[in-house]
Amino acid sequence: MNFSGLFHSFGPLTITGLAQGAIIALFALGYTLVYGVLRLINFAHSEVFMVGTFAALYTWGFFGLDQNSPTPSLGAVIGYMLIGLAAAIVVSGITALLVEFVAYRPLRRRNAPPLAFLITAIGASLAISSTVGVFTHQNIKGVPPLIRPATVVHLGNWAITNLQILIIGLALVLMFALDRFINYTRLGRGIRAVAQNPDSAALMGVNKGRVISLVFLIGGLMAGIAAVMYVLKIGDTKFDSGFNLGIEAFTAAVLGGIGNLRGALLGGLLLGVVENYVAGLFGTQWHTVGAFVILIAILMFRPTGLLGESLGRARA
Amino acid sequence: MRQGLVRVLGGAAILALLAGAAACNSKSNSTTGSSNKNCGYKIAYFGALTGSSANLGVNIEQGAELAVDQYNDKNGANCITIQKFDSQGSPDVAPGLARSLVTDKKIIGVVGPPFSGESEAADPIFSDAGIPLITPSATRPSLSTHGWKVFHRAVANDDAQGPAAAAYIQNVLKATKVFVADDQSAYGAGLADVVKSKLGSAVVDTDKTAADGKQTDFSATVQKIVASGATAFFYGGYYQNAGLLRKQLTAAGWKGVQVGGDGVNDPGFAKAAGNDAAAGSVVTCPCAPASKASGTFVSDYKTKWNTDAGTYSDVAFDAMNIFLKGIDAGNTTPDKMNTYINSVNYSGVANTYKFTSTGELDSSLIKVWAFKFDASGAVVPDQEAPKS
Numbered sequence: 201m202n203f204s205g206l207f208h209s210f211g212p213l214t215i216t217g218l219a220q221g222a223i224i225a226l227f228a229l230g231y232t233l234v235y236g237v238l239r240l241i242n243f244a245h246s247e248v249f250m251v252g253t254f255a256a257l258y259t260w261g262f263f264g265l266d267q268n269s270p271t272p273s274l275g276a277v278i279g280y281m282l283i284g285l286a287a288a289i290v291v292s293g294i295t296a297l298l299v300e301f302v303a304y305r306p307l308r309r310r311n312a313p314p315l316a317f318l319i320t321a322i323g324a325s326l327a328i329s330s331t332v333g334v335f336t337h338q339n340i341k342g343v344p345p346l347i348r349p350a351t352v353v354h355l356g357n358w359a360i361t362n363l364q365i366l367i368i369g370l371a372l373v374l375m376f377a378l379d380r381f382i383n384y385t386r387l388g389r390g391i392r393a394v395a396q397n398p399d400s401a402a403l404m405g406v407n408k409g410r411v412i413s414l415v416f417l418i419g420g421l422m423a424g425i426a427a428v429m430y431v432l433k434i435g436d437t438k439f440d441s442g443f444n445l446g447i448e449a450f451t452a453a454v455l456g457g458i459g460n461l462r463g464a465l466l467g468g469l470l471l472g473v474v475e476n477y478v479a480g481l482f483g484t485q486w487h488t489v490g491a492f493v494i495l496i497a498i499l500m501f502r503p504t505g506l507l508g509e510s511l512g513r514a515r516a
Numbered sequence: 517m518r519q520g521l522v523r524v525l526g527g528a529a530i531l532a533l534l535a536g537a538a539a540c541n542s543k544s545n546s547t548t549g550s551s552n553k554n555c556g557y558k559i560a561y562f563g564a565l566t567g568s569s570a571n572l573g574v575n576i577e578q579g580a581e582l583a584v585d586q587y588n589d590k591n592g593a594n595c596i597t598i599q600k601f602d603s604q605g606s607p608d609v610a611p612g613l614a615r616s617l618v619t620d621k622k623i624i625g626v627v628g629p630p631f632s633g634e635s636e637a638a639d640p641i642f643s644d645a646g647i648p649l650i651t652p653s654a655t656r657p658s659l660s661t662h663g664w665k666v667f668h669r670a671v672a673n674d675d676a677q678g679p680a681a682a683a684y685i686q687n688v689l690k691a692t693k694v695f696v697a698d699d700q701s702a703y704g705a706g707l708a709d710v711v712k713s714k715l716g717s718a719v720v721d722t723d724k725t726a727a728d729g730k731q732t733d734f735s736a737t738v739q740k741i742v743a744s745g746a747t748a749f750f751y752g753g754y755y756q757n758a759g760l761l762r763k764q765l766t767a768a769g770w771k772g773v774q775v776g777g778d779g780v781n782d783p784g785f786a787k788a789a790g791n792d793a794a795a796g797s798v799v800t801c802p803c804a805p806a807s808k809a810s811g812t813f814v815s816d817y818k819t820k821w822n823t824d825a826g827t828y829s830d831v832a833f834d835a836m837n838i839f840l841k842g843i844d845a846g847n848t849t850p851d852k853m854n855t856y857i858n859s860v861n862y863s864g865v866a867n868t869y870k871f872t873s874t875g876e877l878d879s880s881l882i883k884v885w886a887f888k889f890d891a892s893g894a895v896v897p898d899q900e901a902p903k904s
Contacts, residue, residue: 484723
């Protein structure tokens with residue numbers, strides 16, 4: 201157990217953990233929203249994320265950027281970022297809607313048992329990732345260096361880079377915006393109504409099908425943004441890069457309270473930081489073990505997750 | 517209506533059966549009746565053709581196949597066939613695949629397995645079946661200690677490569693603080709352990725990563741390296757993980773040199789890291805540069821495969837030629853072939869080959885080189901490691 205190493209690197213491990221956690225939190229939103237409304241674990245969400253990473257990369261490739269290009273000027277970077285975000289958001293959103301339309305809606309129409317949804321979700325996930333794997337020859341694809349990491353703030357040996365501030369800031373802003381959307385708009389009220397009781401919501405005039413599609417779309421949008429942040433941070437993507445991160449995101453959603461938006465944020469940030477601490481303490485090969493031990497420990501004392509409430513719980 | 521359909525399908529099935537039988541007949545006729553040569557045998561390639569470390573396997577398979585093609589040009593088309601088995605470089609896939617290989621009685625030898633992990637898993641099966649193998653690249657020293665009579669290694673092992681890497685770090689890079697990590701594979705962990713023991717107190721910290729292709733975010737390891745103050749970083753593993761690490765280290769502002777073993781000796785490292793980050797990285801290899809291969813190998817390879825020969829392509833070419841020479845000399849059963857290889861003294865394009873009683877390459881024939889990645893992402897020879 202490397203206590204001195206952990207103590208020495210506490211600051212940097214926390215910051216990098218928060219940045220990774222922010223990406224996980226955005227990714228976890230898709231899982232938590234869909235579960236809150238449909239009681240369905242959308243395993244295909246990891247592929248929605250992965251497809252977003254490739255969309256951004258191919259869009260930048262269309263403009264002639266690849267991993268060996270020089271970093272463009274600030275104005276160009278902002279332009280490319282917006283274009284990349286737009287591409288990832290659109291492709292991820294469309295993929296999420298497609299999955300809902302092709303995989304889940306027919307099952308809902310036929311009142312299929314929950315097991316059918318589960319198998320279909322896993323099948324959709326494998327189908328999409330394998331297809332992308334075939335087209336990319338299972339190779340990794342490098343990311344253009346749009347953002348050269350530069351230290352912005354220095355607190356002792358805590359070096360906070362521009363990229364980390366961007367990722368954490370973006371995640372917080374988006375969570376705040378989504379929270380307001382769910383709690384203060386008409387559409388958000390519809391989502392909460394369907395989460396609470398789909399049939400009563402339908403009786404009250406809420407279009408159930410449209411709300412479900414909206415939930416998938418929002419999850420896809422968030423995954424698209426997480427995808428762009430991910431490629432900028434990690435620098436590479438691969439056909440199966442959604443899979444591992446997807447498990448962590450789903451874990452974060454459960455940790456924070458499945459169906460709870462703020463829980464997804466808290467769970468994501470917490471998971472990112474805890475994994476880093478465990479890696480610093482025991483060695484990187486233990487970080488997954490440590491994270492899941494913490495998850496089980498927390499669930500033993502708070503089975504509904506840290507923040508507990510679900511999407512449908514009525515709030516004034 | 518149904519009866520009509522059944523008749524059509526039945527007719528098609530009978531036609532297919534007849535066509536297949538005719539094809540089978542014509543094939544066997546050509547091999548037995550073509551010439552006095554020993555034809556109709558197969559040498560297998562067993563190793564990665566897909567997967568995250570595929571390039572290393574493909575280089576070897578292509579070198580071996582070039583040798584088979586040149587042999588068939590002289591001795592009749594399809595005289596000897598190379599049968600490919602794709603293990604994806606994985607020790608999980610290897611045993612089942614090896615079992616299916618040994619059931620094919622026409623296969624009298626194996627070029628491969630190229631990776632140490634899959635060698636540990638598959639070689640016992642080859643040994644039990646008595647199929648001789650020549651590996652052009654599996655470098656884990658313990659492979660020759662299991663008493664497998666069929667095992668032959670055409671290159672030096674990590675007991676030669678490890679000290680060469682450590683000596684390079686200490687004498688050429690002059691690094692006093694070194695960080696060592698590996699991917700927990702049979703090859704990576706073994707090589708890293710040898711390097712660690714040779715570097716001694718110069719090692720400031722260590723870490724382990726997940727297996728190649730299983731991890732993309734290395735921020736915890738990167739953080740450890742930066743915090744340790746190391747100026748050199750040795751990674752025991754394959755090129756994809758090594759490339760991702762190098763990219764993330766550069767992004768974190770680390771300015772030291774990354775050193776790897778022969779598993780990193782591939783342009784795939786620069787593809788994963790980006791040319792800028794990869795430039796200056798060093799890799800060792802118990803192989804001489806492929807451009808130094810004698811004869812027309814380099815141009816023949818380029819003509820056939822439309823790409824430059826990769827790491828160990830030349831050694832695989834030589835390994836396959838040892839098998840082919842064995843077949844020429846009438847050793848057409850696995851047992852006779854194994855005896856032949858045990859006493860062979862063969863001058864190939866990359867090296868001369870003589871094997872010890874445990875299957876290792878004769879120590880006077882060992883070569884270890886250091887290579888560097890240049891600014892365009894290509895691997896260029898740096899210097900030969902002095903014989904210790």
